[in-house]
Amino acid sequence: KTVAFNPVYIHSSVGLGKSHLLNSIAWAAGASDPSLKIIYLTADHFMYHFITAVQRQSALAFKEWLRGIDLLLIDDLQFLQGKSATEFGHTLSVLITGAKQIVVAGDAPPRDLEMLDERVRSRLSGGLVVPITRFDLELRRAIVNRRTEIAATRFPGVSFPTAVIDYIAYSVTSHGRDLDGAVNRLVAANQLTNEAITVPLAEKTLADLIRKRETPRVRIDDILKIVSRHFKIPRTDILSSRRSRDVVRPRQIAMYLAKSLTSRSLPEIGRQFGGRDHTTVLHSVRKVEQLMRDDGELCQEIELLKRMLSD
DNA sequence: CTGGTTTATCCACATGCCT
DNA sequence: AGGCATGTGGATAAACCAG
Numbered sequence: 001k002t003v004a005f006n007p008v009y010i011h012s013s014v015g016l017g018k019s020h021l022l023n024s025i026a027w028a029a030g031a032s033d034p035s036l037k038i039i040y041l042t043a044d045h046f047m048y049h050f051i052t053a054v055q056r057q058s059a060l061a062f063k064e065w066l067r068g069i070d071l072l073l074i075d076d077l078q079f080l081q082g083k084s085a086t087e088f089g090h091t092l093s094v095l096i097t098g099a100k101q102i103v104v105a106g107d108a109p110p111r112d113l114e115m116l117d118e119r120v121r122s123r124l125s126g127g128l129v130v131p132i133t134r135f136d137l138e139l140r141r142a143i144v145n146r147r148t149e150i151a152a153t154r155f156p157g158v159s160f161p162t163a164v165i166d167y168i169a170y171s172v173t174s175h176g177r178d179l180d181g182a183v184n185r186l187v188a189a190n191q192l193t194n195e196a197i198t199v200p201l202a203e204k205t206l207a208d209l210i211r212k213r214e215t216p217r218v219r220i221d222d223i224l225k226i227v228s229r230h231f232k233i234p235r236t237d238i239l240s241s242r243r244s245r246d247v248v249r250p251r252q253i254a255m256y257l258a259k260s261l262t263s264r265s266l267p268e269i270g271r272q273f274g275g276r277d278h279t280t281v282l283h284s285v286r287k288v289e290q291l292m293r294d295d296g297e298l299c300q301e302i303e304l305l306k307r308m309l310s311d
Numbered sequence: 312c313t314g315g316t317t318t319a320t321c322c323a324c325a326t327g328c329c330t
Numbered sequence: 331a332g333g334c335a336t337g338t339g340g341a342t343a344a345a346c347c348a349g
Contacts, residue, residue: 243319243344252319265335277321282337284319 005128007102011109012132018105021132022073025103029071036070043080043106070100077106080115114220114272140179141169147183158187160197167199218261218309220272226308227254239274253302255281256288261309 012018026040041049053062066072106113109131110124135143148160160183168182182202189205190197228235231250238251251273258269259281266278273281292299 241320241344245345248319248345266337267335276319278335279322279337280320287319 006100007104007124007127008130009110009124009127010103010105010130010132011107018107018132019075022075022103022105026071026073037068038071038073039069040073040075042075043077046074047080067100071103072100073103073105075105077104077113078108080113108217112217112219115268137169140172141165143179144168144183147180151183151187155187155191158190158197160186161199163199164197164202167202220258220262220264220269222309223254223257223261226305227257230305241274252284252288253305255284257302257305257309259285261306 010018010021022040026038029036030038050059050062053059104124110121110129113121113124116124144165148158148165152158152160164186168179172178172182185205186197186202189195189201195201224235224238227250228238231246233247233250237247238254240247242248255269255273258264258272259266262269264272266281270276270278270281288302292302
């Protein structure tokens with residue numbers, strides 16, 4: 001047998017069957033060679049084991065144990081966050097170097113995994129990266145159409161207006177299973193209440209299936225890049241501990257942007273700004289807000305930066 | 312340069328919100 | 331009951347700024 005690609009990184013949004021795929025891989029590998037040692041873990045489980053191992057001073061034993069594994073599958077990498085992520089990154093790169101087969105899955109491409117350091121990220125990008133894309137609109141429409149036809153033969157009174165089919169196909173963007181679920185639920189609602197199937201009914205019944213418009217992801221990397229270019233100061237200065245005004249202002253503005261444009265927490269942002277304390281970030285945010293209150297020009301400048309970042 | 316002021320930063324801790 | 335996020339109050343030392 002050959003190790004063709006290592007590591008393999010699978011990414012897709014939630015609900016498209018990543019975990020299912022990972023489990024299938026594990027099962028198929030086990031079926032083809034029962035002697036293989038295969039471990040499937042979610043990232044937080046992995047981290048839990050790792051941390052308890054460190055606490056029990058048995059980190060070495062833990063690493064030995066890992067080395068004995070032939071196929072390691074780690075799921076939900078995006079849940080890996082916080083202060084131990086960097087330590088985890090270390091272990092991960094040791095593992096990858098260890099030449100055993102690794103399969104990792106997460107909900108973003110490797111370069112967006114900000115909690116991992118650059119070396120690990122490029123490590124992951126260097127392997128095989130498999131994106132699983134959503135069904136596109138036409139395919140979703142076709143699936144819904146098919147489902148409604150089946151429903152119509154089973155429940156003669158049921159009919160789906162085209163507008164409702166479009167609505168479902170447009171709004172429910174996750175896995176095919178959810179598209180089925182949407183149709184079933186509408187049929188059920190219709191059977192129970194005799195209410196005609198309309199777009200408003202669909203809106204009401206399917207509220208929880210419709211993922212709210214995901215705020216376009218802004219990465220802190222991008223904020224750093226844009227801010228450092230705009231103020232003509234090197235990115236390393238922003239991350240450094242220098243405190244001269246010409247570097248502090250941009251730094252604070254960047255932190256403010258990170259807080260308002262991403263959903264990262266204060267400690268998380270602090271960590272990415274050269275390991276600063278979360279209260280420093282808080283102070284920066286407030287400072288910038290105050291500066292904006294009594295300086296319209298700065299206000300516009302920051303609005304400009306915001307627009308540049310969220311296109 | 313010097314002495315005083317401002318403030319970016321960190322720390323210890325409190326509170327509230329989810330599990 | 332414990333982790334995580336947001337906040338408060340205080341201390342300190344790095345910049346800043348007259349004189």
